[in-house]
Structure formats: structure tokens, C-alpha cells
Amino acid sequence: MKILGISAHYHDSAAALLVDGMPICSVQEERLTRRKGDAEFPMSAIEWCLEKGGLEPEQLDAVIFYEKPLLKFERILTLALRNFPHTWRSFPRAMKNSLGGKLWVKGIIHSSLGVPLKKIFFTEHHQSHAAAVFLTAPTRSAALLTSDGVGEWATMTVGRGSRENGATKIELLREIHFPHSLGMFYSTITAYLGFPVNEGEYKVMGLASYGKPSFQRTMEKVIQRTRDGAFRLNLDYFEFQRSASRSFSRRLVDELGPARSPHQAIDLSNPEGRRYADIAASAQRVLEEILVDIAKTLRRQTELPDLCLSGGVALNGCANARILRESGFERVFLPPAPGDAGGALGAALYADRIFFGQPDREFPDHPFWGPEVDPEELARVAREDGIPLEQLPDEGAFLERVATELARGKIVGWMDGASELGPRALGHRSILAAPFPAKMRDLLNRSIKYREEFRPFAPAVPIEVAQRYFDLPPGGDRVARFMSGVFPVRPEWREKLAAITHVDGTARLQAVPKEMAPRFHALLHAYGARTGIPVLLNTSFNLAGEPIVNRAVEGYSTFRRSGIDLLASGRYLVAKKAAQPAGLDEVA
Amino acid sequence: MRTVRASWMDRLLRPVHRWVWLSAERRASKLFRFAETEADGGRDISRAAELTGDPLLRRLYLRHAQDEQRHCELFKQRGRSILEEMRLDPKSRKKFELNWLSPGERGLDDLRVDSEGEASLLAFLHISEKAAAARFVIYRDVLQRDPQTRAVFDNVLKDETFHMNYTYQQLVRVAPRGHGWPLWRARLHRLWKGYLRLAVAVAALLGSAVLLAQYFVILPIFAVLAKRAACRDPPGWFERNRPATSRGQY
Numbered sequence: 061m062k063i064l065g066i067s068a069h070y071h072d073s074a075a076a077l078l079v080d081g082m083p084i085c086s087v088q089e090e091r092l093t094r095r096k097g098d099a100e101f102p103m104s105a106i107e108w109c110l111e112k113g114g115l116e117p118e119q120l121d122a123v124i125f126y127e128k129p130l131l132k133f134e135r136i137l138t139l140a141l142r143n144f145p146h147t148w149r150s151f152p153r154a155m156k157n158s159l160g161g162k163l164w165v166k167g168i169i170h171s172s173l174g175v176p177l178k179k180i181f182f183t184e185h186h187q188s189h190a191a192a193v194f195l196t197a198p199t200r201s202a203a204l205l206t207s208d209g210v211g212e213w214a215t216m217t218v219g220r221g222s223r224e225n226g227a228t229k230i231e232l233l234r235e236i237h238f239p240h241s242l243g244m245f246y247s248t249i250t251a252y253l254g255f256p257v258n259e260g261e262y263k264v265m266g267l268a269s270y271g272k273p274s275f276q277r278t279m280e281k282v283i284q285r286t287r288d289g290a291f292r293l294n295l296d297y298f299e300f301q302r303s304a305s306r307s308f309s310r311r312l313v314d315e316l317g318p319a320r321s322p323h324q325a326i327d328l329s330n331p332e333g334r335r336y337a338d339i340a341a342s343a344q345r346v347l348e349e350i351l352v353d354i355a356k357t358l359r360r361q362t363e364l365p366d367l368c369l370s371g372g373v374a375l376n377g378c379a380n381a382r383i384l385r386e387s388g389f390e391r392v393f394l395p396p397a398p399g400d401a402g403g404a405l406g407a408a409l410y411a412d413r414i415f416f417g418q419p420d421r422e423f424p425d426h427p428f429w430g431p432e433v434d435p436e437e438l439a440r441v442a443r444e445d446g447i448p449l450e451q452l453p454d455e456g457a458f459l460e461r462v463a464t465e466l467a468r469g470k471i472v473g474w475m476d477g478a479s480e481l482g483p484r485a486l487g488h489r490s491i492l493a494a495p496f497p498a499k500m501r502d503l504l505n506r507s508i509k510y511r512e513e514f515r516p517f518a519p520a521v522p523i524e525v526a527q528r529y530f531d532l533p534p535g536g537d538r539v540a541r542f543m544s545g546v547f548p549v550r551p552e553w554r555e556k557l558a559a560i561t562h563v564d565g566t567a568r569l570q571a572v573p574k575e576m577a578p579r580f581h582a583l584l585h586a587y588g589a590r591t592g593i594p595v596l597l598n599t600s601f602n603l604a605g606e607p608i609v610n611r612a613v614e615g616y617s618t619f620r621r622s623g624i625d626l627l628a629s630g631r632y633l634v635a636k637k638a639a640q641p642a643g644l645d646e647v648a
Numbered sequence: 649m650r651t652v653r654a655s656w657m658d659r660l661l662r663p664v665h666r667w668v669w670l671s672a673e674r675r676a677s678k679l680f681r682f683a684e685t686e687a688d689g690g691r692d693i694s695r696a697a698e699l700t701g702d703p704l705l706r707r708l709y710l711r712h713a714q715d716e717q718r719h720c721e722l723f724k725q726r727g728r729s730i731l732e733e734m735r736l737d738p739k740s741r742k743k744f745e746l747n748w749l750s751p752g753e754r755g756l757d758d759l760r761v762d763s764e765g766e767a768s769l770l771a772f773l774h775i776s777e778k779a780a781a782a783r784f785v786i787y788r789d790v791l792q793r794d795p796q797t798r799a800v801f802d803n804v805l806k807d808e809t810f811h812m813n814y815t816y817q818q819l820v821r822v823a824p825r826g827h828g829w830p831l832w833r834a835r836l837h838r839l840w841k842g843y844l845r846l847a848v849a850v851a852a853l854l855g856s857a858v859l860l861a862q863y864f865v866i867l868p869i870f871a872v873l874a875k876r877a878a879c880r881d882p883p884g885w886f887e888r889n890r891p892a893t894s895r896g897q898y
Contacts, residue, residue, distance in 0.1 A: 093762075094691070094695050094698075128896065128897050128898060129897050130896075130897040130898040131897070131898050134898070138874055140863075140867075141867060141870050141871045141873075141874035141875070142871070142874045142875055142878045144863075144867060144868065144871030144874075144875075145864075145871075147863075148860065148863055148864070151859060151860070151863050152855065152856040152859040152860055152863070153856075155859050156852070156855060156856075156859070165897070166897065181894045181895060182894070182895070182896065182897050183894070184890075217888070219888075232888050233887070233888060234885040234886060234887055234888060235885070235886050235888055236883075236884070236885060236886070237881070237883075237886055240883050286882075286883055286884040286885075287884070288884040288885050289885070290883065290884040290885045291883075292883035292884070321731075323676075323680050323724070323727060323728060323731065324728070324731065325728060411894070415894040441703075441706070444703035444706070445703055445706065445707060510717075510721075605687060605691065606691060606694075611698070613698045614698050616698075617694050617697050617698045617710065617713075620697075620710045620714075621694060621710060621713055621714050621717065
């Protein structure tokens with residue numbers, strides 16, 4: 061069967077193609093349109109997937125959308141009615157959004173692809189999340205926990221999945237309904253702290269490490285536990301159910317103090333900056349405790365050793381690590397794209413295994429489902445621009461040379477093979493640097509990523525030596541495979557690995573298995589042979605406000621516009637000239 | 649090298665501009681808005697650099713994109729300094745900013761770099777850079793009481809003039825015979841976009857009015873029912889009893 065999965069219309073739209081139960085490709089729309097977080101109907105991603113699979117739309121057996129638009133519309137309308145008349149401002153906008161496109165997904169798919177209506181299917185949002193993790197993880201049966209802002213009605217679901225004798229079962233047993241949502245709680249705090257929602261949640265997590273959870277009591281008033289072990293938001297503190305422009309209420313401001321303006325710099329040396337950090341720490345603590353508690357209950361109820369975790373909240377690496385340590389599950393699986401971008405692949409897998417009852421297949425355990433990089437393109441543009449280009453004779457020489465440059469303190473843009481699905485660069489589209497001096501972090505934050513000083517950088521380490529440098533609990537290497545957990549750096553290495561060690565002594569590491577990314581794995585060892593420590597700082601290959609690079613020329617453009625010293629792809633190395641090509645003024 | 653002058657309209661409106669820039673709060677707010685516009689513009693230009701097959705244009709676009717990024721930082725830093733000096737919160741009050749008069753560069757022009765040809769893109773960039781430069785001249789001139797912000801505009805203006813000139817020179821190079829037509833088309837395109845913005849705004853206003861009327865006329869009775877139903881929905885876990893249907897959107 062040939063199945064196309066689509067996610068769209070909220071954030072990070074994507075497409076995925078499945079042929080005979082096996083994935084061919086999956087890509088986020090933003091990687092092709094170059095508009096960060098592109099939520100439009102993913103026409104570019106669909107076209108690329110079909111081209112990659114050598115298919116015309118009419119050859120598809122099914123197209124599946126990752127959520128149910130009418131059920132979602134019901135929620136929007138119901139909430140508008142429940143909060144009448146306070147929703148009078150948000151109602152016109154919500155209706156225009158839904159009636160202007162989001163509600164007519166079936167028609168949009170039919171008219172853009174020419175696929176007959178009978179071939180168009182829908183899965184529920186959280187079923188897509190559950191499938192995106194359970195059907196891609198190397199486990200036969202597992203407890204399922206999905207959590208995000210909101211899907212249709214559900215904001216969190218728990219259940220179980222099994223893949224026995226070729227038959228697949230995904231049962232979501234219970235769910236928590238909007239507006240009670242862990243994702244909305246965290247996003248509201250993100251907005252309160254002046255960061256953009258759906259983008260700034262990482263910043264809250266990074267900032268949390270600088271603070272003390274001194275506002276935990278307040279947070280526990282904002283999000284309360286229910287008798288049945290779930291939680292509820294105290295809606296007095298929120299506005300998102302009423303307003304399209306502001307998510308927190310005056311009462312939250314009364315409790316926590318003035319909200320931060322997005323333009324105000326966070327200075328952790330003054331009381332105001334520390335207050336923001338304390339608020340972030342308190343929200344993080346409360347989120348973690350709720351998640352750990354729900355996971356513990358799930359472990360007790362299912363008696364299964366494995367947990368599959370997905371949805372946008374599963375991007376919170378600190379919470380993931382605590383779930384692994386404290387919930388009682390032996391193994392925790394997370395997909396490389398737990399958010400909506402992974403929903404396209406999840407929906408396609410759900411359709412294949414559940415709707416069409418196709419036999420279960422082992423899923424390749426890697427995140428590299430996007431377009432391949434073409435090193436010749438890099439060579440061409442570098443030659444045309446007169447930028448120093450070097451082609452190394454063989455693979456060994458290439459890796460040795462890159463490792464040597466990294467050991468010399470150079471910052472390297474690394475592009476290799478197919479791009480990653482999901483928000484993390486996992487060794488195919490990465491900016492790499494030495495993890496040693498703390499000033500490397502500041503340099504990257506200031507002159508390459510253009511982001512706040514308090515944000516940490518992640519390390520990458522070969523999986524077989526990860527324990528030497530990081531204190532991984534049992535199962536930690538699995539969580540670290542796709543950079544999904546934050547774990548302590550061993551105390552004896554913290555000073556040495558200053559650029560990747562966060563203020564609280566932790567790091568969101570990637571433990572790289574050889575079979576997943578052999579070239580990147582070899583580079584880490586080559587670097588280790590030179591410096592004695594096979595750990596590299598690994599951050600996504602993009603500049604602020606841009607999606608991760610996809611094609612070689614996009615990497616080249618990023619390289620030219622930032623402080624990256626060296627660009628590596630295929631066996632080509634492109635170095636920055638001491639000065640940019642002169643004479644451009646003359647052309648004007 | 650062409651020099652830049654403020655347009656006759658802006659010269660006429662000089663007292664209004666002076667009044668707008670007099671308030672520190674408005675000044676900071678406008679600078680942050682410019683920073684966003686410059687950053688967006690920089691992304692468009694870097695995309696143009698990635699797509700062009702012309703090596704000279706690629707180098708120019710890359711420099712242009714770097715300039716825009718630098719301008720973004722300059723505007724942002726100055727905006728922050730003003731806020732710190734005045735201890736202001738830019739979101740504290742909405743103030744009239746005269747933004748309909750100052751669309752900046754490409755911020756409101758919805759540039760789709762991927763679908764533009766070389767000549768039409770250069771013409772579009774030339775026209776928008778020229779407009780921005782002319783606008784920055786008047787801003788610089790009315791900012792006599794704020795030498796630091798004035799210095800920022802001075803700095804940015806030098807680059808804008810370069811951008812305006814190189815885009816024209818390159819347009820002449822890539823379309824040696826017919827570069828007048830792309831320029832006119834770009835001007836007409838801006839006008840058309842202006843009309844579309846206005847039309848969309850009016851349509852949105854009308855749409856909102858109709859929906860609002862429905863909200864207050866039709867919805868109240870359903871709202872009562874929905875509120876009653878909500879009381880029967882306690883927060884907490886819900887048992888899932890929906891069958892997994894594949895075709896339904898509901």
C-alpha cells in the first residue's frame with residue numbers, strides 16, 4: 061500500500077510517505093519553503109515525497125490527515141459558547157481561521173492532489189502522536205503517554221500498544237480535555253516570560269536552571285491536581301480560552317508580578333532577571349511532577365516495562381529524564397519529532413497498521429527521512445564565489461581534517477546525507493564545535509545563533525562511551541539517542557566540558573550509535589583521538605528565525621552570514637577567507 | 649551614485665513625523681518594528697542568494713542580507729536602550745505610531761522570492777530600498793533631539809543607499825535593454841499590494857462585523873445550553889469510548 065500522511069494548519073506542517081508499510085521519506089514544510097514553523101498545507105513537502113517515491117498522486121492508495129477537523133471545530137465552537145460573552149473578540153478570528161481553510165481539509169487534499177474523496181482518511185491527533193512513537197520504537201508492547209497543547213479535545217492521553225504476531229493494536233484508554241492542558245500551561249508561562257509560543261518553550265527550560273522554584277505554591281494554584289490523578293487549570297489565571305492575543309490573565313500578573321516584555325533583555329544579575337528564572341524553574345518543577353506522577357500511575361496500571369512518550373510536551377528533555385528516573389519504567393521511547401511534524405508519519409503508520417490491518421514491520425531506527433545534501437552543489441557555489449575549497453582524497457583524510465580543525469577551535473558547519481525529521485540536528489545538519497572553553501558557548505550564542513546567553517548547547521558523544529562523561533540512568537542512552545533527555549555531566553568533566561555543561565551541571569546530550577550515523581560517529585572518535593575526549597558541541601545548522609538548512613547552498617548561505625569557520629560536506633571543505641571578497645562597493 | 653531625498657509627501661508631513669518621533673515610547677516601539685522588518689527582509693534576501701544562479705548577485709545578496717541582520721541588531725539595541733533609559737514597557741499602552749505611513753522595506757510586501765525572476769526581484773528590491781531610504785532620511789532629519797537614534801538611522805541609511813544603487817546597477821546588467829519595464833511593474837505591484845492590503849482590511853472588518861452580529865444574535869441560547877453541559881463535565885480523566893473511525897472527520 062502507498063500511503064501519504066499529512067500534518068498541517070497549526071504549526072510545523074509536514075508530509076510522510078509509506079510504501080508497503082515501510083517509510084520512504086518525511087519532511088517538514090519549513091525545510092523546503094524556508095519559512096520557520098510553516099503551518100501552511102504542505103504542498104512542497106508532499107511534492108517532494110511523491111517525487112522521492114517516484115509516485116503520482118493517483119497511485120496513492122490513501123491520504124491520511126493527522127487530526128479530525130470537524131471534531132476540532134466542535135471544540136473551538138463549544139469553548140466560544142461556554143465562555144460567552146467574553147469570547148466576542150476571539151470568536152470572529154477563530155471562525156475566520158476555521159471557515160477560511162482549516163475546516164475543509166478533505167476538499168483541499170482532493171483539489172490539490174486530485175485524489176478521490178474515498179481515499180482520504182483521518183486519524184485523531186493523539187492517535188497520530190501515539191503511532192509516531194509506538195510504531196517507530198523497537199518495542200513489542202508499551203504504555204503510551206501523549207501530551208501537548210491541544211489536539212481536537214484531548215490534551216493528554218494514556219493507553220497501551222502491542223505489536224504481537226504481526227498484528228498491531230493502539231488503545232488510548234483515557235484522556236484529559238481542553239482547556240486543561242499541560243502544553244497550554246507551559247506555553248502560557250512562555251508567553252508571560254516574553255518568549256514566542258511554540259518556539260520559546262526551550263528558552264523557559266534553559267532559563268529554569270538558573271532559578272529556584274520559589275513560585276511553586278503559586279504554580280500549584282494555577283494548575284491543580286484532581287482526585288483521579290489528572291490535573292485542571294485554574295482558568296482564572298488564563299485568557300487563552302477567551303482571547304486570541306493574550307494567554308495569561310491579570311490575576312496571574314497579580315500573583316507573579318509584571319510580565320516580561322519580549323524586548324526586555326534578561327539580566328540574571330538583577331532581581332527582575334532572577335524573578336523570571338524563578339518563575340521558569342517553578343513552572344518546570346510543576347510540569348515535571350505532574351508528568352512523573354501520571355507516568356508512575358500508568359506504570360502501575362499497565363505493568364509494562366516500556367513507555368512511549370510523544371506530543372509537544374515530550375520535547376521537554378528535563379521532564380523526560382525525570383520520567384525515566386522516577387516513574388518505574390525501564391525504557392522510555394521518544395520519537396525524533398514528538399510534535400506535530402511527526403504527526404504526518406504517525407498518521408501514515410496508524411492508517412497502514414490499524415485502519416488497513418497491514419502486518420507490523422520493524423521500523424528503521426533513525427531520524428534521517430528528509431532530502432539528501434548534494435556536496436557538488438556546495439563545490440560549485442564556492443568555486444563561483446572564489447571561496448577556498450578543498451577536496452580531500454578519501455573518507456579517512458576528510459574526517460581527520462575536520463577533527464583537526466575542530467580541535468584547533470574552529471566552528472564547523474556539517475552537512476551529511478538525508479536531513480533529520482524533527483527540531484533537532486542529530487549529526488546530519490549540525491554546527492559543530494569544541495566543547496571545552498565556556499567562551500565557545502558565548503561565541504556561538506553571540507555571533508552564530510544570535511540568541512540569549514542563558515541558553516545551553518548540546519553535546520554529541522558516541523553511545524558506547526557516553527557513560528564515561530554523563531551520568532545516564534538505565535535506559536538513558538535510548539532517551540539520548542534523539543537528544544530527548546537532559547542528564548547530569550559527571551562532576552569530574554564539568555569544568556572540562558564547560559561549553560556544553562549548563563549552569564545546573566546538566567546537558568541535553570545526543571548518544572550517537574554507529575549504526576545510526578556512522579560518519580558522525582567516526583568524526584566523534586577522530587576528534588576524541590586528537591583531544592582525548594570524543595565529545596562535540598552539536599547545535600542545529602540554522603540562524604535565529606530560520607529553519608534548519610536543507611540544501612548545500614542553504615548551508616553555504618548560513619556559513620557566509622555567520623561566524624562559522626569551515627563548511628564540510630561530502631569530501632569538500634570550504635573555509636572562510638580572512639576577509640570577504642572585496643570590490644562589491646564598486647558594483648554600485 | 650544616486651543620493652536619497654525624502655519624498656514630497658514626507659516633507660509635507662514633516663511636522664507629523666516630528667510629533668510621532670517625539671515620544672520615547674513610540675520611538676522604541678517603532679525601532680523594534682523596524683528590527684523585525686529588517687530581519688524578515690534579511691531572510692528574503694538570503695533566500696534570493698540561495699536561489700540565484702548568478703555568482704555576482706549571490707555575493708551582493710549575501711552582503712545585503714548581512715547588512716539587514718546588522719540593521720536589525722542596531723534597531724533592537726537602540727530600542728532597548730531607550731526602554732532602559734525611560735524604564736518603559738512598550739506593551740504598556742498602545743500609541744499611535746503612523747505605521748500605515750511607514751511600511752518599511754519588504755515587511756508588508758509579502759515578497760515570494762521563489763517565484764520572482766532575477767530582473768523583477770531586483771526591480772522590486774530597488775523600489776523598496778529606495779522607499780525605505782527616503783523614509784529614513786526624514787526620520788533622521790526629525791530626530792535632532794535624539795542624536796543616538798539619529799546616528800543609527802545615519803548608519804543604516806548608508807547601507808540602504810548602497811542597496812538602492814546596487815540593485816539598480818544589477819538590474820541594468822541583467823536586463824540591459826528593458827530595465828524600465830520591471831521597475832514600472834514593481835511600482836505597480838506595490839500599488840496593487842497596497843490596494844490588496846486595504847481591501848483585505850475592509851473585508852476583514854466587514855467579516856468580523858457579520859460574525860459579531862451572529863455571535864450576539866444567534867449564539868446566546870446555545871451558549872446557555874453549552875454552559876449547562878459544561879457543568880456536567882468535571883475536569884479530570886475521561887474514559888475514551890469513541891471507536892477509531894477512519895473516514896470521519898468527526
